[in-house]
Amino acid sequence: MSEPKIRSILATDCGSTTTKCILIEWGEDGYRLAVRGEAPTTVEAPAEDVTQGVLNAVREVSELIGRPLLDENGELIRPYDREKNQGIDIYLSTSSAGGGLQMVVGGVVREMTAKSAEKAALGAGAIVMDVLAVNDGRLPHEKIELIRQLRPDMLLLAGGVDGGTVKHVVELAQVVGAADPKPRLGIAYELPVIFAGNKDAQEPIRETLAKKTALEVVDNLRPAMDKENLQPSRLKIQEQFLEHVMAHAPGYPNLMKMTDEEIMPTPAAVGSIMETIAKRDEINIVGVDIGGATTDVFSVLDGVFNRTVSANFGMSYSFSNVYAEAGHEQVMRWVPFSLDERELRNRIKNKMIRPTSIPYLLEELILEQAMAREALRLSFDQHKSLVTGLKGVQKKSDLSALFGLGDEESDTLIDMRKVNMLIGSGGVLSHAPRRHQTAMMLIDSFLPEGVTTLTVDSIFMMPQLGVLAEVHPDAATQVFERDCLIYLGDCVAPVGRVKPGETAMEVQIDGEKLTVRGGEMIVKQRERDLGPTQVTIHPARGLDMGAGPGTSFQCELYGGTVGVIFDGRGRRPFSFQNAVTDLSEKDRLDYLSKWNESLQLYPDFKGAGH
Amino acid sequence: MGAYTPGLKVTPGALLHFSRRLPLAGQVEAKKGDRVKWDQVVARTLLPGRVEMVNLASKLGVGAAELPDILLKKEGDKIEKDEILAYSKGFFGFFKSPYKSPITGTLESVSKTTGQVILRREPQPIDIKAYVDGVVEEVEPNQGVVVKTFGSLIQGIFGLGSETGGPICLACQKPDDTLSAGAILPEHKGKVLVVGRLVTAEMVRKAAQYQVSAVVAGGIDDSDVRELLGYDLGVAITGNEKLGVTVVVTEGFGPLGIAQKTFELLKARVGKRASVSGATQIRAGVIRPEIIVTDLDGDWENAQDAPELELAIGCAVRLIREPHFGQLGKVTGLPVQPEVIPSGAKVRVAEIELDSGEKFTLPRANLELIEG
Structure with missing residues (x-):
């Protein structure tokens, strides 16, 4: 293999709590992760300079690799010098520090242009703080107060199809103008506002907002009822993020000078790597990155990429919000011991502070x-409710519409039967003491259907690989496959209602015959290195593996660190979800204990208090 | 991971700096070097008044484009409540009906596209006070000042309610006393009242009833916070609650005795005026609730800022997770290699010794430095 021009790549991800740094080096077998270091993020007081945390993380990497990466002035040594054994070739970074990119979006009708605006902002890597719409039920002065209080980094305004009514979107712009919004970071610059609505409204919008905000106009993101055009808005948001928001965040102007490519918002980078993998392998993916403050869910189905950020679901800063949203019962259904509500509440709040x-x-x-299961479930529910067909497009009536089942959940385009791979990332999944725990958290919260490969980001480096994919896709995919992605195994779960104790499926795998009963979880240990194995699954009557109810199904499975997991708990409904809460406390604990035992989740757990 | 939680400061005397900033650009009312009192206004601004949006064109039955012609006022004009802003066209010039302004303020804008007029109420003045006695150290033009002072500082872990103040008063004898609402009395009006290991919702209501300025306790039950707020606190951003009293919790959620050092300091400052804030924000610039008692008698202006502490052998620490939650100890060792803890995770740890002499290792992430 001839030596490439870029041999040493340094990449950081400045998270809200920690700045993670990886060093990728080219060697005989291509690009590999060399070392990883981290340091607390320093975007907030007392340091208020993000580069300090970056340099601290780089120093750790430098010590671990045993070669100078910074010169005596604290500057990165570039390019890599083999003789002197120092430096790197390129440096890249992503960032979600300081609360990430926080946006308010608006449109005329909540379910139409406002929803398209929300999708455009989320796709660009933003956290959507609120969605304004003419029909959102709030009075103008309430919207004005809200914009003032939220102080977003940026505002995206859509509304009206091209050539349609101008009046409503201009009314919304008047609300924005009346709020005289100020950006979150600093009061010395104007708030960036992007207008991506009816092209006939551009002039009155300029009259209304140009003097009060840093207004930018792009192509309509919903030019016709049946057409979305989100890309111009996404690109403009990312451009404005760098020009306005980043430029005012503590230390970012210096960080922007240090990097060889533009800084990407972390969620945009993670989305980019997932999209790259889905395209390359021609598979459908659902991915998640669960952080301290937010949880991002990504899906690539039939080539269509979607991303949502659940701004208030996470494992540290947003921990208490997960409990507030999910409720005591929903959290406790996963806990194999009893705990008084008052005690649990205090524990959760102590983690919050x-x-x-x-x-x-x-x-x-x-x-x-x-709690992680609930954070993941709630975030995925939000993702499913956003990824729907375009509202406002005339459709043929079907039975579900006739019976009033046309709610957001049933309208979602996320079909778990089509999903080939689930990818988990983020501290609670990547750093779980046992990979079995990671696999079970993914299964319980995403409820995969049919056959799904379960994977996890080994050490939480997808953001850095995402930004690398933009400049050096080969290096990014090589490291992703070899050092980032860990194959946990496959989940096999037939769809349909199961009854406790009755046969859910019979399986032939590696010459062995398994019977999986309702409510059971069975694991067949199998390392991926063994290569694929042909598996035949006979689901019980009424249960469907993808070939039709009760019809045998054949597929190739690989296994992984955990193995092949057969889930006999049913889907749609996930029978033991509701049943568990209706069960007696003893039965609830029994089921959890059986699942824990078969998956070896917590082998040392002897019951609470031991 | 080298992470540990930066400590809560509990110090009898230190140089302190308070940023006093306006929410919107305005005027700074103090100069660098000025001596200021806690209740002195150091910056003020006018918050734009609330707006009323009225679709006047449809109210008067005219086209949006005609609106500017029939309005009796221009954009930017002052308007009085009940002042006539326009007349409808009527029939052949008769039966014209007036439209009277619903507010006093300004006619901000008139839209020929939507027929909407925006009326804005009078601006509201916002005053930012010095909060503590001290000296103006820095002026940020149009934005605010930094006040430098010297005194004792106690940072709490969680609070509710805004800035307030008053003389410190002990309602409890010991830091882990459990009091009931009956211990809060009318003579506690205006005081910063220390109540022991737990403040309950009933105690907060009683304190508000007697106009107590602030209540300080070791802990609070989350179910009581929920009862007081009327909702589950999802994200720890507080400071704007209207409870009638400010609450400062020094240790955490649940019944927890106030740390001995904190209690001793409060006891030593009984009767002195404290500035208190309940504002808490865990992310995006950590804000902790605080109790400050200034002491400007000595030669404090040349004092140096205390250096930020790093986790090191000999440091005093608070243990912030089970199984030793709330206990205080000191660091006796910092092993380099990560160790496996009972959860199964492999993490960087510290060796800890409690005052009782008991020794064990804990994750560094579960230690909080006690500073000051």
């Missing part, structure tokens, strides 16, 4: 992983 503390006892880890 000391967000970087970690579970020490096994019992605490189990509680945090129960």
